[in-house]
Amino acid sequence: MKVLNCEQSRELEKKAVDAGMSYLELMENAGAAAVRFMRKKFSLTNKQAVILCGKGNNGGDGFVAARLLSEYGAQVSVLLVDGYPVTEIAKTMFSRLRGTAVRIVNYSDNADTADRLISDADFVLDAIYGTGFHGSAAQSLLRPFHAVRNSSAVVIAVDMPSGANCETGAVEGECIKADYTVTFSTLKNGHLIRPAQEFCGEIAVAPIGIRSELINSQEHSFEVTEQADVHSFFSRRSPESNKGDYGRLLCLCGSDGMAGAAIMSAKAAVRCGAGLVNVALPRSIYPIVASRVIEPVYTLLDYDQEGNLQDGSRAAFFQAFSAASACLIGCGLGKSKKTAELVCRLISESQIPLIVDADGINILAENINILKTAHAPIVLTPHPGEMARLLKTSVKDVQSHRLEYARNFAKEHNVILVLKGAGTLIAEPNGMAHLNMTGNAGMAKGGSGDVLAGMMASFLAQGMEPVKAAVGAVYLHGAAGDRCAKELSQCAMLPTDIIEMLPGLFLEIEQESRLFSAK
Protein backbone atom coordinates (compact mmCIF):
# COMPACT_ATOMS: atom_id res chain seq x y z
CA MET A 1 0.00 0.00 0.00
CA LYS A 2 1.31 3.33 -1.09
CA VAL A 3 2.30 5.89 1.57
CA LEU A 4 2.97 9.51 0.61
CA ASN A 5 5.11 12.17 2.18
CA CYS A 6 3.73 15.70 2.49
CA GLU A 7 5.21 16.95 -0.75
CA GLN A 8 3.93 13.96 -2.70
CA SER A 9 0.52 14.46 -1.12
CA ARG A 10 0.46 18.08 -2.27
CA GLU A 11 1.61 16.97 -5.74
CA LEU A 12 -1.30 14.53 -5.91
CA GLU A 13 -3.79 17.24 -4.96
CA LYS A 14 -2.29 19.52 -7.61
CA LYS A 15 -2.63 16.81 -10.24
CA ALA A 16 -6.28 16.38 -9.26
CA VAL A 17 -6.76 20.11 -9.69
CA ASP A 18 -4.94 20.08 -13.05
CA ALA A 19 -7.31 17.29 -14.05
CA GLY A 20 -10.37 19.44 -13.33
CA MET A 21 -11.12 19.36 -9.58
CA SER A 22 -10.87 22.54 -7.51
CA TYR A 23 -9.09 22.91 -4.15
CA LEU A 24 -12.43 23.99 -2.72
CA GLU A 25 -14.03 20.76 -3.93
CA LEU A 26 -11.19 18.74 -2.41
CA MET A 27 -11.70 20.49 0.90
CA GLU A 28 -15.48 19.98 0.78
CA ASN A 29 -14.88 16.28 0.10
CA ALA A 30 -12.31 16.04 2.91
CA GLY A 31 -14.67 17.55 5.49
CA ALA A 32 -17.50 15.38 4.19
CA ALA A 33 -15.30 12.27 4.43
CA ALA A 34 -14.61 12.96 8.11
CA VAL A 35 -18.34 13.32 8.76
CA ARG A 36 -19.15 10.20 6.71
CA PHE A 37 -16.72 8.29 8.90
CA MET A 38 -18.40 9.61 12.06
CA ARG A 39 -21.90 8.80 10.81
CA LYS A 40 -20.87 5.24 10.05
CA LYS A 41 -19.53 4.76 13.57
CA PHE A 42 -21.80 6.88 15.76
CA SER A 43 -25.24 8.38 16.04
CA LEU A 44 -24.92 12.16 15.75
CA THR A 45 -28.41 13.41 16.50
CA ASN A 46 -28.40 15.87 19.41
CA LYS A 47 -24.79 15.00 20.22
CA GLN A 48 -22.40 17.76 21.18
CA ALA A 49 -19.60 18.11 18.65
CA VAL A 50 -16.71 20.51 19.14
CA ILE A 51 -14.50 21.27 16.16
CA LEU A 52 -11.09 22.73 16.97
CA CYS A 53 -9.96 24.64 13.90
CA GLY A 54 -6.55 26.03 13.03
CA LYS A 55 -5.97 28.83 10.54
CA GLY A 56 -4.73 26.69 7.63
CA ASN A 57 -6.51 24.26 5.34
CA ASN A 58 -6.81 21.59 8.02
CA GLY A 59 -9.03 24.12 9.79
CA GLY A 60 -10.90 24.53 6.49
CA ASP A 61 -11.74 20.81 6.53
CA GLY A 62 -13.02 21.40 10.07
CA PHE A 63 -15.38 24.20 8.94
CA VAL A 64 -16.86 21.88 6.31
CA ALA A 65 -17.29 19.10 8.86
CA ALA A 66 -18.95 21.56 11.29
CA ARG A 67 -21.54 22.59 8.70
CA LEU A 68 -22.33 19.00 7.73
CA LEU A 69 -22.45 17.70 11.31
CA SER A 70 -24.93 20.44 12.10
CA GLU A 71 -27.04 19.42 9.09
CA TYR A 72 -27.05 15.86 10.43
CA GLY A 73 -28.52 16.99 13.75
CA ALA A 74 -25.47 17.44 16.00
CA GLN A 75 -25.05 20.54 18.17
CA VAL A 76 -21.85 21.96 16.82
CA SER A 77 -19.35 24.50 18.13
CA VAL A 78 -16.30 25.64 16.20
CA LEU A 79 -13.41 26.78 18.38
CA LEU A 80 -10.91 29.01 16.58
CA VAL A 81 -7.84 28.03 18.57
CA ASP A 82 -5.27 29.83 16.44
CA GLY A 83 -7.16 32.87 15.17
CA TYR A 84 -9.15 33.37 11.98
CA PRO A 85 -8.45 31.39 8.79
CA VAL A 86 -5.71 32.70 6.53
CA THR A 87 -5.96 30.63 3.34
CA GLU A 88 -8.51 31.57 0.70
CA ILE A 89 -10.29 28.22 0.65
CA ALA A 90 -10.44 27.97 4.44
CA LYS A 91 -11.84 31.53 4.53
CA THR A 92 -14.50 30.52 1.99
CA MET A 93 -15.48 27.48 4.07
CA PHE A 94 -15.56 29.64 7.19
CA SER A 95 -17.91 32.08 5.46
CA ARG A 96 -20.25 29.18 4.64
CA LEU A 97 -20.90 28.74 8.35
CA ARG A 98 -22.82 32.01 8.33
CA GLY A 99 -26.55 31.38 8.72
CA THR A 100 -26.04 27.84 10.05
CA ALA A 101 -26.69 26.69 13.63
CA VAL A 102 -22.93 26.27 14.22
CA ARG A 103 -21.68 28.28 17.21
CA ILE A 104 -18.31 29.98 16.69
CA VAL A 105 -16.05 30.72 19.63
CA ASN A 106 -12.71 32.47 19.44
CA TYR A 107 -10.66 30.52 21.96
CA SER A 108 -8.39 33.33 23.10
CA ASP A 109 -11.41 35.58 23.91
CA ASN A 110 -13.53 32.93 25.64
CA ALA A 111 -11.20 30.25 26.93
CA ASP A 112 -13.39 29.26 29.88
CA THR A 113 -16.47 28.80 27.70
CA ALA A 114 -14.41 26.91 25.13
CA ASP A 115 -12.97 24.58 27.76
CA ARG A 116 -16.46 23.88 29.09
CA LEU A 117 -17.64 23.01 25.58
CA ILE A 118 -14.72 20.62 25.16
CA SER A 119 -15.38 19.05 28.53
CA ASP A 120 -19.11 18.50 27.76
CA ALA A 121 -18.55 17.30 24.18
CA ASP A 122 -19.43 13.84 22.87
CA PHE A 123 -17.05 14.35 19.95
CA VAL A 124 -13.99 16.51 19.47
CA LEU A 125 -12.82 16.94 15.89
CA ASP A 126 -9.19 17.99 15.76
CA ALA A 127 -8.77 20.21 12.67
CA ILE A 128 -5.96 22.40 13.99
CA TYR A 129 -2.96 21.19 12.01
CA GLY A 130 -2.53 18.62 9.27
CA THR A 131 0.26 18.15 6.76
CA GLY A 132 1.43 21.76 7.19
CA PHE A 133 2.63 21.32 10.77
CA HIS A 134 6.25 21.12 11.86
CA GLY A 135 8.14 21.79 15.08
CA SER A 136 6.22 21.98 18.32
CA ALA A 137 2.80 23.50 18.94
CA ALA A 138 2.64 27.12 20.06
CA GLN A 139 2.35 27.82 23.82
CA SER A 140 -1.13 29.26 23.25
CA LEU A 141 -2.36 25.83 22.19
CA LEU A 142 -1.35 24.05 25.36
CA ARG A 143 -4.55 25.02 27.14
CA PRO A 144 -6.97 23.64 24.48
CA PHE A 145 -4.77 20.55 24.09
CA HIS A 146 -5.00 20.05 27.84
CA ALA A 147 -8.80 20.48 27.78
CA VAL A 148 -9.06 17.80 25.06
CA ARG A 149 -6.88 15.44 27.07
CA ASN A 150 -9.15 15.86 30.12
CA SER A 151 -12.38 15.45 28.18
CA SER A 152 -14.11 12.09 27.81
CA ALA A 153 -15.18 12.93 24.25
CA VAL A 154 -14.30 10.67 21.34
CA VAL A 155 -11.44 12.46 19.58
CA ILE A 156 -11.23 12.31 15.80
CA ALA A 157 -8.21 13.84 14.12
CA VAL A 158 -8.63 15.26 10.64
CA ASP A 159 -5.72 14.03 8.46
CA MET A 160 -3.18 13.97 11.32
CA PRO A 161 -3.32 14.52 15.09
CA SER A 162 -2.27 18.13 15.69
CA GLY A 163 1.23 18.38 17.07
CA ALA A 164 2.55 15.41 15.06
CA ASN A 165 4.83 15.90 12.07
CA CYS A 166 3.21 14.18 9.12
CA GLU A 167 6.49 13.95 7.21
CA THR A 168 8.84 12.53 9.83
CA GLY A 169 6.53 11.09 12.48
CA ALA A 170 8.20 13.30 15.10
CA VAL A 171 6.23 14.66 18.06
CA GLU A 172 8.33 17.41 19.54
CA GLY A 173 5.85 18.96 21.98
CA GLU A 174 2.21 18.51 22.97
CA CYS A 175 0.07 16.49 20.61
CA ILE A 176 -3.64 15.63 20.41
CA LYS A 177 -4.17 11.96 21.24
CA ALA A 178 -6.85 10.79 18.82
CA ASP A 179 -9.12 7.78 19.06
CA TYR A 180 -9.49 7.89 15.28
CA THR A 181 -7.70 9.63 12.45
CA VAL A 182 -9.43 10.15 9.12
CA THR A 183 -6.93 10.82 6.37
CA PHE A 184 -7.45 11.37 2.67
CA SER A 185 -6.64 9.37 -0.49
CA THR A 186 -3.57 7.56 0.93
CA LEU A 187 -1.70 7.02 4.17
CA LYS A 188 1.06 9.53 4.95
CA ASN A 189 4.43 8.81 6.59
CA GLY A 190 3.38 10.07 10.03
CA HIS A 191 0.52 7.57 10.29
CA LEU A 192 3.04 4.76 10.34
CA ILE A 193 6.10 6.16 12.04
CA ARG A 194 6.41 6.27 15.79
CA PRO A 195 5.87 8.34 17.86
CA ALA A 196 3.25 10.10 15.65
CA GLN A 197 1.64 6.75 14.85
CA GLU A 198 0.85 6.24 18.53
CA PHE A 199 -1.27 9.42 18.57
CA CYS A 200 -3.41 8.44 15.57
CA GLY A 201 -5.65 5.78 17.11
CA GLU A 202 -7.49 3.78 14.48
CA ILE A 203 -6.77 5.15 11.03
CA ALA A 204 -9.28 5.39 8.19
CA VAL A 205 -8.21 6.34 4.66
CA ALA A 206 -11.12 8.09 2.96
CA PRO A 207 -11.48 8.93 -0.73
CA ILE A 208 -11.97 12.61 -1.60
CA GLY A 209 -12.76 12.21 -5.27
CA ILE A 210 -9.21 11.97 -6.65
CA ARG A 211 -9.25 9.44 -9.47
CA SER A 212 -7.53 6.14 -8.71
CA GLU A 213 -5.32 6.43 -11.86
CA LEU A 214 -3.83 9.60 -10.38
CA ILE A 215 -3.29 7.96 -7.00
CA ASN A 216 -1.77 4.86 -8.59
CA SER A 217 0.61 6.85 -10.75
CA GLN A 218 1.70 9.21 -7.95
CA GLU A 219 5.39 8.85 -7.26
CA HIS A 220 6.09 7.57 -3.76
CA SER A 221 9.01 6.37 -1.70
CA PHE A 222 7.37 4.46 1.12
CA GLU A 223 4.93 1.58 1.16
CA VAL A 224 3.37 -0.93 3.50
CA THR A 225 3.83 -4.53 2.39
CA GLU A 226 0.58 -6.33 1.63
CA GLN A 227 -0.08 -10.02 1.25
CA ALA A 228 -0.87 -9.68 -2.46
CA ASP A 229 2.53 -8.02 -3.09
CA VAL A 230 4.32 -10.90 -1.45
CA HIS A 231 2.29 -13.60 -3.15
CA SER A 232 3.16 -12.02 -6.51
CA PHE A 233 6.87 -12.63 -5.80
CA PHE A 234 6.38 -16.36 -6.32
CA SER A 235 5.73 -18.24 -9.51
CA ARG A 236 4.93 -21.75 -10.53
CA ARG A 237 7.51 -24.51 -9.89
CA SER A 238 7.90 -26.24 -13.22
CA PRO A 239 6.98 -29.94 -13.25
CA GLU A 240 10.19 -30.50 -15.25
CA SER A 241 12.40 -28.82 -12.70
CA ASN A 242 15.10 -30.33 -10.52
CA LYS A 243 16.93 -29.20 -7.39
CA GLY A 244 19.49 -27.32 -9.47
CA ASP A 245 16.72 -24.97 -10.60
CA TYR A 246 16.06 -23.71 -7.07
CA GLY A 247 19.40 -22.28 -6.14
CA ARG A 248 22.39 -23.27 -4.06
CA LEU A 249 22.60 -21.52 -0.76
CA LEU A 250 25.79 -21.48 1.27
CA CYS A 251 25.43 -20.62 4.97
CA LEU A 252 28.52 -19.58 6.91
CA CYS A 253 26.86 -19.88 10.30
CA GLY A 254 27.40 -21.37 13.73
CA SER A 255 30.31 -21.62 16.13
CA ASP A 256 31.06 -23.38 19.40
CA GLY A 257 28.15 -22.57 21.70
CA MET A 258 26.02 -21.26 18.83
CA ALA A 259 24.88 -24.41 17.07
CA GLY A 260 21.23 -23.36 17.34
CA ALA A 261 21.70 -20.38 15.03
CA ALA A 262 23.06 -22.66 12.30
CA ILE A 263 20.21 -25.14 12.85
CA MET A 264 17.44 -22.57 12.69
CA SER A 265 18.76 -20.63 9.71
CA ALA A 266 19.40 -23.82 7.71
CA LYS A 267 16.04 -25.31 8.60
CA ALA A 268 14.23 -22.11 7.60
CA ALA A 269 16.18 -22.03 4.34
CA VAL A 270 15.21 -25.57 3.34
CA ARG A 271 11.58 -24.90 4.33
CA CYS A 272 11.54 -21.90 1.99
CA GLY A 273 12.21 -23.91 -1.12
CA ALA A 274 15.95 -23.68 -1.82
CA GLY A 275 17.17 -26.56 -4.01
CA LEU A 276 20.45 -27.12 -2.20
CA VAL A 277 21.63 -25.79 1.13
CA ASN A 278 25.23 -26.16 2.19
CA VAL A 279 26.14 -25.22 5.75
CA ALA A 280 29.79 -24.42 6.41
CA LEU A 281 30.47 -24.82 10.12
CA PRO A 282 33.16 -25.81 12.60
CA ARG A 283 33.63 -29.59 12.75
CA SER A 284 32.97 -29.42 16.50
CA ILE A 285 29.30 -28.50 16.10
CA TYR A 286 28.62 -30.62 13.02
CA PRO A 287 27.13 -33.62 14.91
CA ILE A 288 24.56 -31.56 16.76
CA VAL A 289 23.57 -29.42 13.76
CA ALA A 290 23.39 -32.30 11.28
CA SER A 291 21.34 -34.39 13.69
CA ARG A 292 18.70 -31.63 13.78
CA VAL A 293 18.63 -30.66 10.08
CA ILE A 294 19.33 -33.51 7.75
CA GLU A 295 18.46 -31.93 4.39
CA PRO A 296 21.55 -29.72 3.85
CA VAL A 297 25.03 -30.85 2.94
CA TYR A 298 27.79 -29.74 5.28
CA THR A 299 31.22 -28.28 4.70
CA LEU A 300 33.26 -28.98 7.81
CA LEU A 301 35.73 -26.31 8.80
CA ASP A 302 38.89 -27.06 10.77
CA TYR A 303 40.77 -24.21 12.38
CA ASP A 304 44.36 -24.05 13.66
CA GLN A 305 45.36 -22.69 17.08
CA GLU A 306 45.30 -19.07 15.85
CA GLY A 307 41.78 -19.43 14.51
CA ASN A 308 42.93 -19.63 10.85
CA LEU A 309 41.03 -21.95 8.58
CA GLN A 310 43.29 -24.90 7.76
CA ASP A 311 44.27 -25.20 4.10
CA GLY A 312 41.92 -28.08 3.29
CA SER A 313 38.96 -26.33 4.90
CA ARG A 314 39.75 -23.06 3.16
CA ALA A 315 39.81 -24.79 -0.23
CA ALA A 316 36.57 -26.65 0.55
CA PHE A 317 34.86 -23.46 1.71
CA PHE A 318 35.85 -21.43 -1.34
CA GLN A 319 34.85 -24.28 -3.62
CA ALA A 320 31.38 -24.26 -2.01
CA PHE A 321 31.30 -20.48 -2.26
CA SER A 322 32.10 -20.54 -5.96
CA ALA A 323 29.24 -22.99 -6.56
CA ALA A 324 26.67 -20.99 -4.54
CA SER A 325 24.00 -18.67 -5.90
CA ALA A 326 23.74 -16.78 -2.59
CA CYS A 327 25.48 -16.82 0.76
CA LEU A 328 24.23 -16.19 4.27
CA ILE A 329 26.93 -14.93 6.60
CA GLY A 330 26.71 -14.47 10.29
CA CYS A 331 24.07 -16.37 12.30
CA GLY A 332 25.97 -17.50 15.40
CA LEU A 333 29.25 -17.06 13.55
CA GLY A 334 31.33 -15.44 16.29
CA LYS A 335 33.60 -12.52 15.53
CA SER A 336 37.18 -13.58 16.07
CA LYS A 337 39.86 -11.68 14.16
CA LYS A 338 40.27 -14.43 11.58
CA THR A 339 36.52 -14.76 11.08
CA ALA A 340 36.32 -11.00 10.59
CA GLU A 341 39.01 -11.17 7.91
CA LEU A 342 37.12 -13.91 6.10
CA VAL A 343 33.82 -12.00 6.24
CA CYS A 344 35.46 -8.83 4.90
CA ARG A 345 37.06 -10.79 2.08
CA LEU A 346 33.69 -12.32 1.13
CA ILE A 347 31.98 -8.93 1.13
CA SER A 348 34.70 -7.44 -0.99
CA GLU A 349 35.10 -10.27 -3.51
CA SER A 350 31.65 -11.82 -3.77
CA GLN A 351 29.95 -12.01 -7.14
CA ILE A 352 26.82 -13.52 -5.58
CA PRO A 353 24.21 -11.81 -3.35
CA LEU A 354 25.04 -11.88 0.34
CA ILE A 355 22.95 -11.65 3.46
CA VAL A 356 24.93 -10.38 6.39
CA ASP A 357 23.28 -11.02 9.77
CA ALA A 358 24.13 -11.00 13.48
CA ASP A 359 27.91 -11.40 14.04
CA GLY A 360 28.43 -10.58 10.36
CA ILE A 361 26.94 -7.15 11.14
CA ASN A 362 29.00 -6.79 14.28
CA ILE A 363 32.10 -7.46 12.18
CA LEU A 364 30.93 -4.88 9.63
CA ALA A 365 30.41 -2.30 12.37
CA GLU A 366 34.18 -2.42 12.92
CA ASN A 367 34.99 -2.49 9.19
CA ILE A 368 32.26 -0.36 7.63
CA ASN A 369 34.40 0.89 4.75
CA ILE A 370 34.61 -2.62 3.33
CA LEU A 371 31.10 -2.05 1.96
CA LYS A 372 32.57 0.46 -0.50
CA THR A 373 34.50 -2.39 -2.12
CA ALA A 374 31.48 -4.67 -2.64
CA HIS A 375 30.22 -5.49 -6.14
CA ALA A 376 27.37 -7.89 -5.37
CA PRO A 377 23.99 -7.03 -3.82
CA ILE A 378 24.22 -7.03 -0.03
CA VAL A 379 21.35 -7.30 2.44
CA LEU A 380 22.04 -6.36 6.06
CA THR A 381 19.56 -7.40 8.74
CA PRO A 382 20.37 -5.50 11.96
CA HIS A 383 18.14 -5.40 15.00
CA PRO A 384 18.10 -1.97 16.70
CA GLY A 385 21.13 -2.87 18.86
CA GLU A 386 23.19 -3.89 15.83
CA MET A 387 21.99 -0.80 13.94
CA ALA A 388 23.14 1.33 16.86
CA ARG A 389 26.56 -0.35 16.62
CA LEU A 390 26.70 0.26 12.86
CA LEU A 391 25.89 3.95 13.38
CA LYS A 392 27.85 4.31 16.61
CA THR A 393 24.82 5.71 18.39
CA SER A 394 22.28 4.57 20.99
CA VAL A 395 19.37 2.18 20.52
CA LYS A 396 17.04 4.96 21.70
CA ASP A 397 18.33 7.25 18.96
CA VAL A 398 17.88 4.51 16.33
CA GLN A 399 14.36 3.79 17.50
CA SER A 400 13.30 7.41 17.28
CA HIS A 401 14.68 7.83 13.72
CA ARG A 402 14.00 4.41 12.23
CA LEU A 403 12.89 5.46 8.75
CA GLU A 404 15.43 8.23 8.37
CA TYR A 405 18.41 6.18 9.56
CA ALA A 406 17.46 3.05 7.60
CA ARG A 407 17.03 5.10 4.41
CA ASN A 408 20.24 7.06 4.88
CA PHE A 409 22.28 3.95 5.60
CA ALA A 410 20.92 2.09 2.56
CA LYS A 411 21.69 5.07 0.32
CA GLU A 412 25.12 5.81 1.73
CA HIS A 413 26.37 2.23 1.70
CA ASN A 414 24.45 0.97 -1.34
CA VAL A 415 22.89 -1.97 0.53
CA ILE A 416 19.42 -3.21 1.31
CA LEU A 417 18.97 -2.49 4.98
CA VAL A 418 16.45 -4.50 6.98
CA LEU A 419 15.95 -2.72 10.30
CA LYS A 420 14.21 -5.28 12.49
CA GLY A 421 11.91 -4.67 15.46
CA ALA A 422 8.18 -3.91 15.67
CA GLY A 423 7.41 -2.53 12.22
CA THR A 424 10.48 -3.87 10.42
CA LEU A 425 11.66 -1.44 7.74
CA ILE A 426 13.36 -2.45 4.52
CA ALA A 427 15.25 0.41 2.88
CA GLU A 428 16.65 0.33 -0.65
CA PRO A 429 19.61 2.37 -1.91
CA ASN A 430 17.25 4.33 -4.22
CA GLY A 431 15.37 5.80 -1.25
CA MET A 432 12.35 3.46 -1.35
CA ALA A 433 11.34 2.04 2.02
CA HIS A 434 8.92 -0.76 2.89
CA LEU A 435 7.17 -1.13 6.23
CA ASN A 436 6.12 -4.54 7.48
CA MET A 437 3.05 -4.87 9.68
CA THR A 438 2.99 -8.62 10.35
CA GLY A 439 4.54 -10.16 13.46
CA ASN A 440 4.10 -9.82 17.19
CA ALA A 441 5.96 -9.60 20.48
CA GLY A 442 6.08 -13.40 20.78
CA MET A 443 8.82 -13.24 18.15
CA ALA A 444 11.05 -11.19 20.42
CA LYS A 445 13.18 -14.21 21.33
CA GLY A 446 16.70 -15.35 20.47
CA GLY A 447 16.57 -17.36 17.25
CA SER A 448 13.78 -15.45 15.42
CA GLY A 449 16.41 -13.49 13.52
CA ASP A 450 18.20 -16.67 12.46
CA VAL A 451 14.92 -17.98 11.04
CA LEU A 452 14.35 -14.73 9.14
CA ALA A 453 17.88 -14.69 7.73
CA GLY A 454 17.53 -18.30 6.55
CA MET A 455 14.24 -17.52 4.82
CA MET A 456 15.61 -14.45 3.09
CA ALA A 457 18.75 -16.27 2.01
CA SER A 458 16.68 -19.11 0.59
CA PHE A 459 14.64 -16.73 -1.60
CA LEU A 460 17.79 -14.93 -2.68
CA ALA A 461 19.48 -18.21 -3.62
CA GLN A 462 16.45 -19.10 -5.75
CA GLY A 463 17.02 -15.95 -7.78
CA MET A 464 14.44 -13.65 -6.23
CA GLU A 465 15.43 -9.97 -6.56
CA PRO A 466 17.18 -8.94 -3.33
CA VAL A 467 14.57 -6.40 -2.29
CA LYS A 468 11.74 -8.86 -2.90
CA ALA A 469 13.62 -11.53 -0.96
CA ALA A 470 13.91 -9.12 1.97
CA VAL A 471 10.34 -7.79 1.82
CA GLY A 472 8.84 -11.24 1.22
CA ALA A 473 10.80 -12.99 3.96
CA VAL A 474 10.03 -10.29 6.53
CA TYR A 475 6.32 -10.43 5.70
CA LEU A 476 6.04 -14.24 5.74
CA HIS A 477 8.20 -14.54 8.87
CA GLY A 478 5.81 -12.15 10.66
CA ALA A 479 2.73 -13.88 9.25
CA ALA A 480 4.03 -17.26 10.45
CA GLY A 481 4.75 -15.68 13.84
CA ASP A 482 1.18 -14.39 14.00
CA ARG A 483 -0.14 -17.89 13.40
CA CYS A 484 2.13 -19.22 16.15
CA ALA A 485 0.81 -16.59 18.55
CA LYS A 486 -2.76 -17.60 17.75
CA GLU A 487 -2.18 -21.30 18.24
CA LEU A 488 0.57 -21.39 20.84
CA SER A 489 0.47 -17.98 22.62
CA GLN A 490 3.03 -15.20 22.32
CA CYS A 491 4.64 -16.36 25.52
CA ALA A 492 5.18 -20.02 24.64
CA MET A 493 5.83 -19.85 20.88
CA LEU A 494 9.39 -20.63 19.78
CA PRO A 495 11.42 -19.46 16.80
CA THR A 496 11.39 -23.06 15.55
CA ASP A 497 7.57 -22.95 15.66
CA ILE A 498 7.74 -20.08 13.17
CA ILE A 499 9.45 -22.48 10.74
CA GLU A 500 6.75 -25.07 11.33
CA MET A 501 4.05 -22.55 10.37
CA LEU A 502 5.63 -21.83 6.98
CA PRO A 503 4.06 -24.80 5.17
CA GLY A 504 0.56 -23.39 5.82
CA LEU A 505 1.56 -20.04 4.32
CA PHE A 506 3.18 -21.60 1.26
CA LEU A 507 0.15 -23.84 0.77
CA GLU A 508 -1.95 -20.70 0.40
CA ILE A 509 0.48 -19.24 -2.11
CA GLU A 510 0.55 -22.50 -4.06
CA GLN A 511 -3.23 -22.72 -4.05
CA GLU A 512 -3.27 -19.30 -5.66
CA SER A 513 -0.61 -19.99 -8.25
CA ARG A 514 -0.66 -23.82 -8.32
CA LEU A 515 2.87 -24.57 -7.21
CA PHE A 516 5.51 -21.90 -7.21
CA SER A 517 9.15 -21.05 -7.15
CA ALA A 518 10.63 -17.84 -5.84
CA LYS A 519 10.92 -15.38 -8.74
Ligand SMILES: NC(=O)C1=CN([C@@H]2O[C@H](COP(=O)(O)OP(=O)(O)OC[C@H]3O[C@@H](n4cnc5c(N)ncnc54)[C@H](O)[C@@H]3O)[C@@H](O)[C@H]2O)[C@@H](O)CC1
Ligand atom coordinates in the same frame (compact mmCIF):
# COMPACT_ATOMS: atom_id res chain seq x y z
N1 LIG B 1 -4.17 21.12 -0.28
C1 LIG B 1 -5.41 20.70 -0.52
O1 LIG B 1 -5.93 20.83 -1.57
C2 LIG B 1 -6.16 20.00 0.52
C3 LIG B 1 -5.76 20.11 1.83
N2 LIG B 1 -6.46 19.55 2.78
C4 LIG B 1 -6.18 19.83 4.18
O2 LIG B 1 -5.20 20.79 4.29
C5 LIG B 1 -4.22 20.38 5.21
C6 LIG B 1 -2.93 21.06 4.91
O3 LIG B 1 -3.19 22.42 4.97
P1 LIG B 1 -2.06 23.51 5.16
O4 LIG B 1 -0.97 23.26 4.21
O5 LIG B 1 -2.75 24.82 5.11
O6 LIG B 1 -1.48 23.21 6.59
P2 LIG B 1 -2.18 23.00 8.02
O7 LIG B 1 -3.58 23.44 8.01
O8 LIG B 1 -1.85 21.63 8.41
O9 LIG B 1 -1.35 23.97 8.96
C7 LIG B 1 -0.79 25.11 8.44
C8 LIG B 1 -0.75 26.23 9.44
O10 LIG B 1 -0.09 25.84 10.60
C9 LIG B 1 0.96 26.72 10.86
N3 LIG B 1 2.01 25.99 11.61
C10 LIG B 1 2.85 25.02 11.17
N4 LIG B 1 3.64 24.60 12.18
C11 LIG B 1 3.29 25.33 13.28
C12 LIG B 1 3.73 25.35 14.62
N5 LIG B 1 4.72 24.56 15.05
N6 LIG B 1 3.13 26.19 15.48
C13 LIG B 1 2.15 27.01 15.08
N7 LIG B 1 1.68 27.05 13.81
C14 LIG B 1 2.24 26.20 12.92
C15 LIG B 1 1.39 27.21 9.52
O11 LIG B 1 2.08 28.42 9.63
C16 LIG B 1 0.05 27.35 8.84
O12 LIG B 1 -0.59 28.57 9.17
C17 LIG B 1 -4.21 18.89 5.09
O13 LIG B 1 -3.68 18.26 6.22
C18 LIG B 1 -5.68 18.60 4.91
O14 LIG B 1 -6.31 18.53 6.15
C19 LIG B 1 -7.76 18.95 2.49
O15 LIG B 1 -8.66 20.00 2.51
C20 LIG B 1 -7.78 18.29 1.16
C21 LIG B 1 -7.35 19.22 0.10
Ligand SMILES: [K+]
Ligand atom coordinates in the same frame (compact mmCIF):
# COMPACT_ATOMS: atom_id res chain seq x y z
K1 LIG C 1 -5.61 17.64 12.66
